[in-house]
Amino acid sequence: MILLLLAAAVPVCAGCHPKETATHGAAPMAQTLFRAADSDVLKSNRALELRRDGFRWSVRNGVYSVTDGKQTLETPLQWAFGFGNLGQTWVFERNNALYETTVSFYTSSKSIDITPGHLGLPRRNLEEAFGRIIDPSEVRRCFGCHSSGGLPEPNPGVQCEHCHKGALGHSADLSPMAKLSKISTDEISTLCGTCHRTWEDIAVTGPHDVQNVRFQPYRLANSKCYDGADKRISCTACHDPHSAKQAPPKVVTTTKINVDTQCRSCHGATVKKVCPVGKSNCASCHMPAVEIPGIHSKFRDHWIRIAKPGAAYPD
Ligand code: HEC
Ligand code: HEC
Ligand code: HEC
Ligand code: HEC
Ligand code: HEC
Ligand code: HEC
Ligand code: HEC
Structure with missing residues (x-):
């Protein structure tokens, strides 16, 4: 019975929430x-x-x-x-x-x-x-982060009900659902951090070296730009959880926005400090791509900062 409900989760949401469902299936997070x-x-x-x-x-x-x-x-x-x-x-x-x-x-x-x-x-x-x-x-x-429902019959991928608690019951009886667009920036970070690791997870147990570049909630919260009550610096300001997708390498964008727009929503608007060096492609200098040795992969450093070439990695 539970299995049937899980397997039916996406089509069931689709009828009433076509927008989120349309893009979610093709997102990497739905296919982990x-x-x-x-x-x-x-x-x-x-x-x-x-x-x-x-x-x-x-x-x-x-x-x-x-x-x-x-x-x-x-x-x-x-x-x-x-x-x-x-x-x-x-x-x-x-x-x-x-x-x-x-x-x-x-x-x-x-x-x-x-x-x-x-x-x-x-x-x-x-x-x-x-x-x-x-x-x-x-x-x-492993199955808790990469699937929904978990063992013994995992529903592969990060599915709707993983982030929207109670969604399976709601789809049957329309019981009220929390609006995640209303929760704070800190709460979004903690939600994403259940898998991407929270600030506390890393602050307490590490790692405190370049390996932690993959834990975005930790890196972002250490940045001077971060304010847990300001929506403009929330994970969902730059990422649509329903269609997150790696963007083209040159001008740094996410699928949701051109990141420059997001930087400018504060810098030059409510924050006086503006850049004496660049006018666009802000993330290319201030969110450098960092390679983790041994795993042949680069991550975008979410500790937004003046990253001087050759300077020590702040951890
Ligand atoms: C039969 C139609 C129906 C189905 C099926 C359904 N929902 Fe809903 N859902 C609604 C309605 C109606 C609301 C209330 C919208 C409002 O108040 O504006 C809602 C609200 C929500 C909300 C809160 C957002 C908001 O705007 O209030 C979320 C999140 C949500 N649904 C997720 C899901 C997920 C995930 C599924 C699949 C597991 C699902 N729903 C299945 C009709 C449905
Ligand atoms: C706490 C949650 C969590 C656990 C536990 C976990 N993962 Fe992951 N995994 C992630 C997240 C988040 C990512 C996304 C990017 C990253 O941090 O590398 C990921 C990425 C990956 C990737 C790279 C995916 C890609 O598309 O490139 C592999 C492979 C992987 N995990 C395998 C595993 C295996 C195998 C286990 C268990 C032995 C495991 N993970 C346990 C959260 C988790
Ligand atoms: C990785 C977590 C995650 C997954 C998976 C996910 N959502 Fe969401 N969803 C969110 C977040 C966070 C928001 C708030 C977005 C914002 O503020 O822009 C949201 C917003 C929504 C809303 C608007 C109402 C609200 O809660 O504010 C609906 C409806 C919704 N999601 C339905 C779905 C459906 C249907 C699926 C599966 C096809 C799904 N979501 C999968 C995290 C998720
Ligand atoms: C100011 C905009 C911004 C905010 C806020 C933001 N990100 Fe990102 N994120 C980016 C950019 C830019 C990339 C790189 C995209 C690319 O290169 O295709 C990225 C990439 C990622 C990736 C892919 C792996 C990597 O590190 O390159 C993950 C996962 C991710 N972000 C998660 C998060 C989470 C979780 C949060 C909230 C704690 C968050 N992001 C907040 C802009 C942002
Ligand atoms: C249930 C675990 C889980 C949760 C919760 C979660 N993620 Fe992920 N996320 C993953 C895993 C696992 C991957 C690796 C996907 C792959 O295999 O490539 C990933 C990959 C990503 C990526 C990179 C791939 C892409 O789609 O572009 C982004 C960006 C991302 N997550 C953002 C978020 C944001 C923002 C939130 C919170 C709203 C969030 N994630 C919540 C598990 C999770
Ligand atoms: C929510 C508003 C907000 C957003 C969005 C934001 N910042 Fe900031 N940023 C700040 C604040 C506040 C400071 C601290 C200013 C001060 O020290 O007076 C800051 C500081 C900085 C600094 C200086 C850091 C240092 O170490 O001195 C840089 C560089 C920076 N931001 C770049 C960016 C870039 C690039 C983006 C987009 C990827 C961005 N910011 C997005 C609010 C924001
Ligand atoms: C070519 C690389 C590059 C690009 C692109 C770039 N910056 Fe900068 N930015 C720098 C450097 C280097 C500094 C430090 C300058 C110094 O200390 O003299 C800096 C400094 C800053 C500061 C701190 C200013 C202060 O008064 O302390 C902010 C804020 C900032 N940049 C935001 C941005 C934003 C927003 C964008 C996109 C519109 C951007 N930067 C694009 C390289 C760049």
Whole structure:
């Protein structure tokens, strides 16, 4: 029954909320998890291979294997995590547990390499080279962020009801719903932070190095521009959660707005400080793209600031 409701969630909202539903399905956030058989990354990359440290990993037609030249371990893949903005990591079942693959697909190089988080793990034998066992509480967290409803029958992706609490009941009986457009900038940051991590999560447990550039609620709140009660600096001022999409690289825009418009809604309007250097493409200098070593991916630094080339990374 619950399963049926979940599976029907999007069409059910569509009839009454066509605007949000129309764009949401194609957004990466709605597609953060796939059954391996449905993964476009796997369908369009039928033979991937990596040789390293005396092992050879391969991913062929959804089958994952590792060999040391003498013995081979092999298994079909079960889950694909990530739409592929940055990459995709796979999960397989073995001995009644779930494992994360040692290698992941990286979109920037269109090839496989060691999974983030596996670089420092020991690979002394074939078993260790095959994958990392994910303990049950971590499994719940992975599916909690990348799907809606969670295990045992996850509805893949960040679906409507993940952010709009009570939406499934509402779609049946029209019980009142909270208007998320009315909540504060701090509350939006906390909502997005349930997955993108909140300011508190990072302030308390770290990381306090360049790795934290991927945690936008933390970075943004540290910026002088941030005011938890000012809508002009909320996540939703620049991102439409129903159609968030990576924008073209040159002039920095999000799908929602040209970011310059958003900067100017304060600078030169209610905030006197204006730029002595640039007139447009503000984010290209003040929200630099920062590469995290080892994961072949860049993130846009949401700690808006005068970022002098070569200056230390504020963490
Ligand atoms: C049968 C029609 C119907 C269905 C199905 C339905 N809604 Fe609604 N929804 C409404 C109406 C009517 C309102 C109240 C709008 C108003 O007060 O302006 C509403 C309000 C909302 C609100 C609060 C926003 C606002 O403007 O008040 C949200 C959020 C929402 N719905 C989300 C959803 C989601 C998510 C689903 C699918 C799981 C869904 N709804 C299914 C009719 C529907
Ligand atoms: C606290 C929530 C959370 C948990 C737990 C989590 N993720 Fe994620 N994951 C995210 C968010 C948010 C992103 C988006 C960008 C980023 O921070 O890299 C992401 C991004 C990814 C990506 C890159 C997606 C792309 O399209 O490029 C992969 C792959 C991934 N996660 C796999 C996993 C796996 C596997 C697990 C469990 C072992 C896991 N994640 C656990 C929130 C989470
Ligand atoms: C990642 C979180 C997230 C997801 C997923 C999401 N929404 Fe929203 N939704 C929001 C936020 C935040 C707002 C307020 C946007 C604003 O202020 O511009 C909102 C606004 C709305 C509104 C306008 C009323 C309001 O709450 O202010 C409706 C209706 C709505 N969403 C329906 C949907 C439907 C239908 C889906 C699925 C197709 C969906 N949403 C998926 C976060 C989400
Ligand atoms: C002032 C505008 C602005 C605000 C406010 C903002 N962002 Fe962004 N965000 C951007 C820009 C610009 C990009 C880069 C887009 C591109 O390069 O395609 C981006 C990219 C992202 C990405 C993609 C990964 C990355 O870091 O490059 C995520 C996820 C994200 N933002 C989440 C958030 C969250 C969560 C909040 C609220 C805490 C937020 N953003 C607030 C402008 C903003
Ligand atoms: C339930 C977990 C969850 C919540 C809540 C959530 N996100 Fe995400 N978000 C993700 C994951 C996972 C990804 C990685 C998507 C992929 O696989 O590429 C992501 C990716 C993104 C991206 C980059 C991809 C794109 O669509 O452009 C943006 C921007 C983004 N989220 C903004 C937001 C904002 C703004 C909010 C709050 C309104 C929010 N997210 C809330 C899990 C979440
Ligand atoms: C909600 C209003 C608001 C928005 C939106 C906003 N800012 Fe700011 N910004 C401020 C305030 C307030 C300060 C602090 C001014 C002061 O110190 O007098 C500031 C400071 C700055 C500084 C100086 C930081 C330093 O370290 O001295 C820069 C650079 C800056 N903003 C750039 C931007 C850019 C680029 C954008 C768009 C991506 C933006 N701001 C969006 C309000 C905003
Ligand atoms: C080519 C890079 C570049 C671009 C584009 C750019 N800036 Fe700047 N901005 C700088 C530099 C460098 C400084 C520091 C200047 C100094 O200290 O002499 C600065 C300083 C600032 C300050 C602080 C001024 C003060 O009095 O302390 C603000 C605010 C600011 N920029 C906002 C913006 C906004 C808004 C935009 C887009 C309309 C923008 N910048 C575009 C490079 C740039």
